[in-house]
Amino acid sequence: MIEIDGLTKRYGGTLAVDDLTFSVEPGKVTGFLGPNGAGKTTTMRMILGLDRPTGGTVTVHGKAFGQLAWPMREVGALLDAKAVHGGRSAYHHLLCLAQTNNLPRRRVSEVLELVGLQDVARKRSKGFSLGMSQRLGIAAALLGDPATLMFDEPVNGLDPDGILWIRNLMKGLAAEGRTVFVSSHLMSEMEHTADRLIVIGRGRLIADCTVTEFIAANSTQKVRVLTPQRDLLAKVAASAGGTVCDDGDGDGALTVQGLAPSRVGDLAFEHGIRLHELAAAHASLEEAFMELTASSVQFRAGVPADAGRQPVYAGKAA
Amino acid sequence: MTTATTPTAPIGTRAHQPAGVPVHRPSGRAGFASAVRSEVTKITSVRSTYWSLLVLIVVTVGIGAAAGASAAHSASGPSFDPTQTSLYGLVFGQLIIAVLGVLTVTSEYSTGMVRTSLTSMPRRGTMVAAKAVVLAAVGLGTGLVASFGAFFAGQELMGHHINATLGQPHVLRAVIGGALFLAVSGLLGLGLGLILRHAAAAICAAVGLLFVLFILALELPSSWRVGTWVPLNAGSQIWQTVAPAASTHMLSAWTGFAVFCGYAAIAVIGGLILFRKRDA
Numbered sequence: 001m002i003e004i005d006g007l008t009k010r011y012g013g014t015l016a017v018d019d020l021t022f023s024v025e026p027g028k029v030t031g032f033l034g035p036n037g038a039g040k041t042t043t044m045r046m047i048l049g050l051d052r053p054t055g056g057t058v059t060v061h062g063k064a065f066g067q068l069a070w071p072m073r074e075v076g077a078l079l080d081a082k083a084v085h086g087g088r089s090a091y092h093h094l095l096c097l098a099q100t101n102n103l104p105r106r107r108v109s110e111v112l113e114l115v116g117l118q119d120v121a122r123k124r125s126k127g128f129s130l131g132m133s134q135r136l137g138i139a140a141a142l143l144g145d146p147a148t149l150m151f152d153e154p155v156n157g158l159d160p161d162g163i164l165w166i167r168n169l170m171k172g173l174a175a176e177g178r179t180v181f182v183s184s185h186l187m188s189e190m191e192h193t194a195d196r197l198i199v200i201g202r203g204r205l206i207a208d209c210t211v212t213e214f215i216a217a218n219s220t221q222k223v224r225v226l227t228p229q230r231d232l233l234a235k236v237a238a239s240a241g242g243t244v245c246d247d248g249d250g251d252g253a254l255t256v257q258g259l260a261p262s263r264v265g266d267l268a269f270e271h272g273i274r275l276h277e278l279a280a281a282h283a284s285l286e287e288a289f290m291e292l293t294a295s296s297v298q299f300r301a302g303v304p305a306d307a308g309r310q311p312v313y314a315g316k317a318a
Numbered sequence: 319m320t321t322a323t324t325p326t327a328p329i330g331t332r333a334h335q336p337a338g339v340p341v342h343r344p345s346g347r348a349g350f351a352s353a354v355r356s357e358v359t360k361i362t363s364v365r366s367t368y369w370s371l372l373v374l375i376v377v378t379v380g381i382g383a384a385a386g387a388s389a390a391h392s393a394s395g396p397s398f399d400p401t402q403t404s405l406y407g408l409v410f411g412q413l414i415i416a417v418l419g420v421l422t423v424t425s426e427y428s429t430g431m432v433r434t435s436l437t438s439m440p441r442r443g444t445m446v447a448a449k450a451v452v453l454a455a456v457g458l459g460t461g462l463v464a465s466f467g468a469f470f471a472g473q474e475l476m477g478h479h480i481n482a483t484l485g486q487p488h489v490l491r492a493v494i495g496g497a498l499f500l501a502v503s504g505l506l507g508l509g510l511g512l513i514l515r516h517a518a519a520a521i522c523a524a525v526g527l528l529f530v531l532f533i534l535a536l537e538l539p540s541s542w543r544v545g546t547w548v549p550l551n552a553g554s555q556i557w558q559t560v561a562p563a564a565s566t567h568m569l570s571a572w573t574g575f576a577v578f579c580g581y582a583a584i585a586v587i588g589g590l591i592l593f594r595k596r597d598a
Contacts (some may be wrong), residue, residue, distance in 0.1 A: 026339070049440045050433055051597040061341065066440040069347035077437050083430030085364065092363035099356040100439040101348045140434065147339040177339045 382468025404472020419507025512589025
């Protein structure tokens with residue numbers, strides 16, 4: 001359980017995190033989404049007490065991270081897989097972490113086996129591939145058998161095998177009743193793993209909802225229509241409540257939003273409009289996410305300062 | 319990449335628990351003793367530690383032997399201090415241990431390990447204290463080997479007509495003092511590492527404090543008494559047995575060492591304050 005209330009972080013003149021309030025609950029995978037530079041990593045660093053908030057509070061299991069008696073038994077985190085002394089073996093890296101929380105040596109061997117690094121346990125980690133480093137970082141996060149786990153962009157740079165492994169791992173951890181908080185800038189990744197989404201842009205909360213809600217609210221149905229009677233169809237569809245535009249393919253097809261394909265077909269039949277093509281098209285979650293965060297992308301030129309500042313819908317608990 | 323093992327069994331040591339996972343919380347909290355064990359593992363599990371300590375011993379003993387051999391022919395007069403002569407190598411030994419002190423901190427920054435360390439032990443004062451204790455112990459242990467080694471090698475090569483023995487006044491204090499001097503030099507490096515966070519900057523600062531100030535002070539008139547307070551001059555008084563001439567305005571053995579400890583304390587405490595305040 002992670003609770004964040006009014007969390008703010010200012011670096012000089014830049015607001016990296018701006019009055020964030022949300023909570024991450026046990027038993028599910030919560031995706032933390034936002035474009036690069038949205039403030040995801042900064043937020044995670046504040047949860048772990050690495051960075052001091054400018055304002056607001058953050059607690060894990062009801063306490064500030066620094067106040068936890070046995071931090072590794074409460075929270076396991078993977079922020080940066082390369083945050084390891086390359087001259088130290090995987091085994092000793094994990095051992096020096098385990099010792100701070102009085103975790104037994106056999107737990108080190110257990111997690112090494114769990115992530116599949118037992119054969120390279122005595123090798124210095126500077127020779128590890130990114131995938132192996134990610135596994136080592138995950139082993140460190142699992143050491144204390146914690147109830148809350150955090151992963152910052154865990155699939156970055158992984159091969160498909162590794163991605164699948166991490167997805168299953170996160171789902172498995174949540175199914176055991178743990179709190180799993182995972183950040184990503186890829187909506188498609190979260191589609192596969194997350195139950196719940198927290199979307200931020202420019203340090204501010206954009207959405208806090210279940211994935212199902214997110215899909216319902218954002219994947220507006222589109223219908224592609226090809227007809228020789230374009231003007232008539234556009235008029236009929238518009239008067240029935242649809243939004244009509246040219247689909248931009250240059251083939252003269254129209255895109256109707258807000259009406260089901262069957263409704264468009266019925267309307268055409270009722271008005272004697274000949275149809276050459278009628279196809280349903282779902283806006284992908286990726287598109288929805290892009291649209292939602294587009295106005296909040298930090299480094300885009302010419303974005304009005306206040307764009308994307310209103311949460312589209314926030315605070316609806318699952 | 320090793321073979322992927324997709325976990326099918328429960329991740330932790332517990333069975334499936336859908337309604338939230340209870341945290342196993344033993345009594346007490348992650349504290350100093352645990353942090354010390356962790357720091358011992360850290361310092362003993364990288365090769366550079368062994369290399370630098372080996373070089374420290376070889377250089378200190380080697381210079382002690384060379385100084386002894388050379389003194390066998392040239393030494394004379396009441397101001398000749400056979401103990402101090404055999405311990406001259408400590409001047410270089412202190413730099414090596416100071417660099418090791420710097421690296422125990424800056425290697426955590428350069429690799430990003432500091433963030434991983436702090437997520438296992440977020441109490442920063444405890445972490446710094448553990449680092450300091452372990453480094454001081456390593457410095458003292460290595461220092462005893464180097465200091466006694468240099469003493470015996472130097473005395474042996476000096477010849478029995480001029481050399482010192484441990485039973486003579488102040489000699490044992492000087493030889494053990496040499497090890498203390500190294501331990502405190504390491505702490506000075508650790509403090510500089512905490513303040514500056516980059517190895518190159520902190521090592522430059524250490525060389526500046528320990529060597530450059532010493533050389534600069536030699537250029538100044540002794541009546542200015544700057545030399546009295548230069549770290550190397552203050553700290554090295556503990557490994558002499560013949561008090562320097564009053565005209566040099568040197569501090570006494572223990573007073574000088576206390577001043578040297580003061581510099582290290584300022585560096586470590588300053589570093590700790592910054593470490594607690596800064597984002598990691």
